[in-house]
Amino acid sequence: MxxxxxxxxxxxxxxxxxxxxxxxxxxxxxxxxxxxxxxxxxxxxxxxxxxxxxxxxxxxxxKKEDLVHTVLRRDFMTWAESARQAAIDAEDPWAALTTFYQQALTGYARHRAIMENLALTLAEPDLEGIHQLRLVIEQLCARACATGLLRPGVTTDDLLLLLVSLGHAVQITDECRPRMWNRLLHISLDGLRADHREPLPCDSTVAGVSAP
Amino acid sequence: MxxxxxxxxxxxxxxxxxxxxxxxxxxxxxxxxxxxxxxxxxxxxxxxxxxxxxxxxxxxxxKKEDLVHTVLRRDFMTWAESARQAAIDAEDPWAALTTFYQQALTGYARHRAIMENLALTLAEPDLEGIHQLRLVIEQLCARACATGLLRPGVTTDDLLLLLVSLGHAVQITDECRPRMWNRLLHISLDGLRADHREPLPCDSTVAGVSAP
DNA sequence: TCCCATGCGGAGCACTTGCTCCGCATAAGT
DNA sequence: ACTTATGCGGAGCAAGTGCTCCGCATGGGA
Missing domain, CATH: 1.10.10 (Arc Repressor Mutant, subunit A)
Structure with missing residues (x-):
């Protein structure tokens, strides 16, 4: 045969x-x-x-979509790979986390198509590369949480949303105010540390808003 | 004549x-x-x-642009007006700040055209309504700073960029994860408080990676 | 070298969207 | 009531974009 x-x-x-x-x-x-x-x-x-x-x-x-997906899968994979490597190399969990954001925002927030699709990490991580990236952040989250440096209750989704959010800030300020986003990153990272009085609102971590 | x-x-x-x-x-x-x-x-x-x-x-x-501008001016003005009123009513400066973000993100982050143009607050606030909104935030910033509650060095532009950034987060999560952005808001606001060890990086540099 | 399955190029179709044109309707002054 | 400046509607034009079609070129097996 x-x-x-x-x-x-x-x-x-x-x-x-x-x-x-x-x-x-x-x-x-x-x-x-x-x-x-x-x-x-x-x-x-x-x-x-x-x-x-x-x-x-x-x-x-x-379809145009086929080409876009092919490229995005490739680029997301590359990103996930380099991020994973950087995370492994980092001295301590907190440094790994901050380095990750620095690298992501310095290097990948200019990739417009990637930023446009990064939001999918939250909704439907069907694209393989996106899933890989999510795994890296999951590890970062777990490690930082285990050492007690990360504020209790912070989830992978929180870190992802922060990434999307700051990624947008980078795109906005890239031309007119270069690296202004860096201050926002510091502010957010400090907000992520463990030394805060009140816990995070568990608002709707799991689609919480009470059903009608 | x-x-x-x-x-x-x-x-x-x-x-x-x-x-x-x-x-x-x-x-x-x-x-x-x-x-x-x-x-x-x-x-x-x-x-x-x-x-x-x-x-x-x-x-x-x-021009289509004329219509869009007319509407945006109107809506930005309305927003600025209600925000100013809410800020005046607030008990203390910090409550005013948090209330502002809550109201902005709950009520105006769904206004797609407004969010698309909010970035202009940073680059060229030529639209009258946008300028008004900027003034409100300037006041909020000044008041919170004067009472020592706001982290030293935080500027109006930082607060604006945070608003743009979180506004995007709201749009992203609005459908699939309602009010998930609320957690990010808490994190960011805690990062804005005065009780942090290190000062903010003064705009550019810091960021580790050495310049060429 | 010869042949043809495989692959190539780009004109052109279908649809969207910003904007215009012009014959017709009507508010408002007398 | 009569007139006309003012305003109205929507077909249609021009430009942009996703995608197709088909005649022509060529890699690679014989």
Whole structure:
């Protein structure tokens, strides 16, 4: 069964080399453009930058969404990987947490398409890379919590929402007031420390608002 | 000179009543739609809701931008006014600050067009309403600072950026995790209190990673 | 070298959206 | 009632964008 027919129905198993090259060029160009301009970009711009025609682009990625997802999965994976590494290298749990935010906000908050989709970490982390990132933050949270440095009751979702929130602040201030967000980060991190009088409101951690 | 010509060139000083009615209907409908869907909405939708034709809409507001600005000015003014009132009513400066954030995030973070434009408070507060809102926050900041409750070095811009940042968090979590942002607000407000060891980084540098 | 399955390019279609144009309706002054 | 400046409606234009179609080029097996 697994024997390939010799001549009549020669199914090619591997794509042609130019097709592979083109596919990579498309992803590369798309990554650039998505980082710069977000997912609302014109598909023609991606085709232009990758030196490829529309037909080629749409054969490799039948929907714009397919291309966007491919790129986002790749970039989120890269991010998660580097974040995990940085977290491992860090001396103590608290340093790991602060370093993570610093790195994330310095390096990835400029990636517009990533920031646009980061909110999905909270709703539906279906994209593989997003899930990986979530796992890293979960670990950071657990470690900082275990050492008693993190304010009791702070959850992974809190840290994620803070990331999304600050990511937006970075995008807003990036051009007109560079690194102004750094002050906000300090403020938020201090609010995350354990030395506070009152506990956090457990408002609706689990969709809490009482049902009608 | 100021005498109006009697019949040949009767310049009407006041517009026709139906024109006034239409204009108001347009603004009303636009305010609704902009709050729900943001400024990227189709102009036809506004015309439809206000029961008016495209021609009418574009005579009153030659550019879509004109209509949007008119609505935003109105809504920002309303917001600033109610915020000012609430701040005056508050018992102490800190309560005024927390109440402001609560009210802003509960009531105005759902206004999509307002949130989209709130970032302008930091860059170019040319819209009159935005400037008014900035003044309110300036007062809140000054009062809380004077009583020593606010962390030294915190500026009006910090409070504004926090507002923008949290506003985004509200929009993100509004549907899937209602009021989850409340926890983030508590964290941030605690970070704003005066009882912290280290001072805030004075804007740029700090941030560890050395400049080239 | 020859052949053809596989892949390529980009004009063009379908739809959206900001804005205009112009024939028709009517408020309001006489 | 009559007139007309003022205002109205909505079809339609122009530009942008996702996606398709089809004639042509070519990698790679023989």
């Amino acid at each position: 697994a024997v390939a027919e010799p001549r009549t129905t020669t199914r090619r198993r591997t794509p042609r080399v130019d097709a592979i090259r083109n596919r990579e060029a498309i992803v590369e160009a798309a990554a650039e453009v998505l980082a710069e301009q977000g997912a609302a970009v014109d598909v023609r711009e991606i085709a232009r930058r990758s030196g490829v025609g529309m037909g080629t682009l749409y054969r490799h990625f039948p | 100021a005498v109006a010509e009697p019949r040949t060139t009767t310049r009407r000083r006041t517009p026709r009543v139906d024109a006034i009615r239409n204009r108001e209907a347009i603004v009303e409908a636009a305010a609704e739609v902009l709050a729900e869907q943001g400024a990227a909405v189709d102009v036809r939708e506004i015309a439809r809701r206000s029961g008016v034709g495209m021609g009418t809409l574009y005579r009153h507001f030659p």
